Amino acid sequence: MVTLAVDAMGGDIGPQITVPAVLDALRWQQDLRVLLFGDEPAIAALLGGHSHDRLVVCHSEQAVKMDDAPSVALRSKKKSSMALMLQAVKEGRADGCVSGGNTGALMALSRFILKTSESIDRPAIxxxxxxxxxxxxxxxxxxxxxxxxxxxxxxxxxxxxxxxxxxxxxxxxxxxxxxxxxxxxxxxxxxxxxxxxxxxxxxxxxxxxxxxxxxxxxxxxxxxxxxxxxxxxxxxxxxxxxxxxxxxxxxxxxxxxxxxxxxxxxxxxxxxxxxxxxxAYNGAVLVGLQGVVVKSHGDADKQEFCQAILAARNYVDKNLPAKIESLIS
Amino acid sequence: MVTLAVDAMGGDIGPQITVPAVLDALRWQQDLRVLLFGDEPAIAALLGGHSHDRLVVCHSEQAVKMDDAPSVALRSKKKSSMALMLQAVKEGRADGCVSGGNTGALMALSRFILKTSESIDRPAIxxxxxxxxxxxxxxxxxxxxxxxxxxxxxxxxxxxxxxxxxxxxxxxxxxxxxxxxxxxxxxxxxxxxxxxxxxxxxxxxxxxxxxxxxxxxxxxxxxxxxxxxxxxxxxxxxxxxxxxxxxxxxxxxxxxxxxxxxxxxxxxxxxxxxxxxxxAYNGAVLVGLQGVVVKSHGDADKQEFCQAILAARNYVDKNLPAKIESLIS
The missing domain is CATH 3.40.718.10 (Isopropylmalate Dehydrogenase)
Structure with a gap:
């Protein structure tokens, strides 16, 4: 069983895209679990009262906006869906994560929460x-x-x-x-x-x-x-x-x-x-971090966001961060 | 009648591409004349002894190489086909020119020979x-x-x-x-x-x-x-x-x-x-110069180089440099 943390609030549209995409991914992959971070009432409305045994909704009060500067995200968005998603990876509750949110903020929060691999200054996409x-x-x-x-x-x-x-x-x-x-x-x-x-x-x-x-x-x-x-x-x-x-x-x-x-x-x-x-190519990965972080396009549709989730799963399966670290050192 | 100066030696291949392309352009446009700058024997061999009343071959002993630094072109390639072609535009013997040669050298020689328009520091493509x-x-x-x-x-x-x-x-x-x-x-x-x-x-x-x-x-x-x-x-x-x-x-x-x-x-x-x-899009123009200078791709084939010649003709017809200068001032 692989567990992925997903930022429901990221992207130009947010839950209307990410929630159905997560449900699709769960349907395709029977050994996938998702921790979905975001505004609980908005997500619940999209789930239509249905519960899913491999989906856990984790409420967050904040969301990183697409035009938030990285410094703003670092300073005042520690309770955002993006930050909480990264925290879940950091604490081992998730094996990797996916966000379609603000790239600069994702980069800054990833470095702050997950840290970069040894001998790497800055992650790259x-x-x-x-x-x-x-x-x-x-x-x-x-x-x-x-x-x-x-x-x-x-x-x-x-x-x-x-x-x-x-x-x-x-x-x-x-x-x-x-x-x-x-x-x-x-x-x-x-x-x-x-x-x-x-x-x-x-x-x-x-x-x-x-x-x-x-x-x-x-x-x-x-x-x-x-x-x-x-x-x-x-x-x-x-x-x-x-x-x-x-x-x-x-x-x-x-x-x-x-x-x-x-x-x-x-x-x-x-x-x-x-x-x-x-x-078919959505789901770029931030490399150089101590954890799998996948960046979806902000304007991804349901199918594309689902593709990014499957990409994250693939990187987790290959144990990418640990392998990169061992190859570099 | 429009006269264009063409650098026969420019591009990855040179005369084998440029000479047939010029002949095609002359066939398409009955009111076009071409001054073709380059190694006369090489060009003559490709013309197969035929003469053309709207084509004048102008011999040059030098050619700018694709890896010549702009400073090298400026210092020691004043007798190159590229420089002589620009000189023909400067002296009014041609209405515009086309080269598939080294972009940096073309830019440097164009600025040196033709000069930029007033209030423009550097031309752009x-x-x-x-x-x-x-x-x-x-x-x-x-x-x-x-x-x-x-x-x-x-x-x-x-x-x-x-x-x-x-x-x-x-x-x-x-x-x-x-x-x-x-x-x-x-x-x-x-x-x-x-x-x-x-x-x-x-x-x-x-x-x-x-x-x-x-x-x-x-x-x-x-x-x-x-x-x-x-x-x-x-x-x-x-x-x-x-x-x-x-x-x-x-x-x-x-x-x-x-x-x-x-x-x-x-x-x-x-x-x-x-x-x-x-x-269909070959033939970018260097704007900001006192003259029409068209840059073809280095790897253009015959049809593409011909397209660049026709593009130059179009810019000459529109009197682009003078109009730009009047709009800017």
Whole structure:
């Protein structure tokens, strides 16, 4: 039995999304228990009076707002659903946790409550992207840190390498730095300095700079970048994938002939969609912490939030934080 | 008659791509003349002894390499095809120019030879992205400047606004800043400080922060960002679009049944591809210079490089640099 703590109040919408998503996850996984943190009356209303033997609602009076600064969350949101959820992981009552709330606050509270792994200064957010060879590329940081210096980028590389080792069983994953060109002279000072650090570490299978267009090619298993850059890249990917899915749908709704055709076409397109649909990739993990913390998108729908819960379960099963720590030390 | 100067040696491949692309452009546009700068024997070999009355080959002994630092290009590549091409624009022998060469060198040589417009410190690279409402969003900077401060971002906004006005006839284009969240507290110091500057200027129709996923929605007509971030976003978009096109092709090549179906499907998919294919968007323009300078991708194929030449022609026809200068002053 795995127990996950879930922040019911996180995300742009909150309980209306998170509660049904939790119920779905519990239905899919019979050996999953959930501690659901949030406003008890709001959650109870959504549960419609039904009780669930693997769901425990834990009332919290506060919620972290999407525009709360991390310092505000640290100072005055210690009774929030997000903080209480992390506390449950800290105390061993839950094996991992999931929130779709404010990233900056989640990062700050996670560091304060769970603490970082030894020799890691700041956690990073990592996720996987699909790749043309059928595999995937891990990319970090996706928004936990802005303005990362070369030393931070180096720590991201170490953590990314460990994630690829643990999750994919790759012994020497190829690690690259995201840049605006592959030549040595390209980029900014941080990236060029990080490249020197990467090259100097023989334990790292460093393959040099890659560009945005290389993310979908089999050039690297782990791509390292600053959180601002990674967050923009990730959200751009999601935006374009949704745009293309919508354009395709629209094209097939244009005439009676196209609508008939689309019936034949759907099974093929669904296989493409399955690989590019951002929903399938929801649930990035904050690595470098002493515990599994999964960040869902703020605007995730029910299916996507459920996906983030299943992702958290997967990281718990792989015992990710302990394995990263042992690989790093 | 419009005369364009073209750098035959630019790009990852050089004359094998640029020469056929120029011939295609001349075939498409009967009122186009091209001055083609590069290694004369190499170009002559590709022309196969044929002469063309609207094509003048101008020999250059040097070429800028893709890994030349901008300082190297400025100091020792004054006789390069890229420098001579810019010189032709400066002296009025050409109305605009196109290169697929080293971006940093093109930027440095353009500033040195053509000079920036009055009140503009540094040029920026701007291009258009497709959008779900059928329109497009201009985005800048795409890689000419890394580590832009708030004042530079503000100048990008002014230039981007002018481009949207000139190219799309929009009187009050919506201008936004690319960030990792839409709340005021999000992002880095440069972006937050730029937001203050944007807001303080009443002539700017500033709509606040947008995220990567908003690029394809009708949230802004002009999106401003640092060149590192913009370059990664643009190349990520290109990479994903190519990945999806390849996945779709592969899915339809899987069986005899899918191959039969694909014949019916192709006309619909081509209409989607037309909107997302990066080839159709090749040819970003360096704005803020006293002349039309178009940057093609280094890895453009013949069709894409031809597209960049046609884009340059379009900017010349609209008299972009002079209009931007008059709008800014």
């Amino acid at each position: 990592i996720s996987a992207l699909p790749r043309e060879d059928g595999g995937h590329t891990f990319i970090l940081d996706l928004g936990a840190n802005v303005g990362s210096d070369s030393e931070q980028l180096y720590q991201f590389a170490i953590m990314g390498q460990a994630v690829a080792q643990v999750m994919d069983g790759r012994h020497h994953p190829k690690v690259a730095l995201l840049n605006i060109g592959t030549e040595e002279v390209k980029g900014n000072d941080q990236v060029r300095a990080a490249s020197e650090l990467f090259r100097a570490d023989d334990s790292l299978n460093y393959v040099g700079f890659v560009e945005g267009s290389d993310l979908f090619r089999n050039k690297a298993d782990v791509v390292v970048c600053d959180g601002f850059v990674g967050n923009v890249a990730l959200k751009t990917i999601e935006g374009l994938a949704r745009f293309i899915m919508a354009e395709t749908k629209r094209e097939f709704a244009r005439s009676w002939w196209s609508r008939i055709l689309s019936v034949l076409f759907v099974p093929f397109w669904l296989r493409v969609e399955e690989r590019i649909n951002p929903s | 701007i291009s258009a992205l497709p959008r779900e409402d059928g329109g497009h969003t201009f985005i800048l900077d795409l890689g000419a400047n890394v580590g832009s401060d708030s004042e530079q971002l503000y100048q990008f906004a002014i230039m981007g606004q002018a481009v949207a006005q000139v190219m799309d006839g929009r009187h009050h284009p919506k201008v936004a800043l690319l960030n990792i969240g839409t709340e005021e507290v999000k992002g880095n110091d440069q972006v937050r400080a730029a937001s203050e500057l944007f807001r303080a200027d009443d002539s700017l129709n500033y709509v606040g922060f947008v995220e990567g996923s908003d690029l394809f929605r009708n949230k802004a007509d002009v999106v401003v960002c640092d060149g590192f971030v913009g370059n990664v976003a643009l190349k990520t978009i290109e990479g994903l679009a190519r990945f999806i096109m390849a996945e779709t092709k592969r899915e339809f090549a899987r069986s005899w049944w899918s191959r039969i179906l694909s014949v019916l499907f192709v006309p619909f998919w081509l209409r989607v591809e037309e909107r997302i294919n990066p080839s």
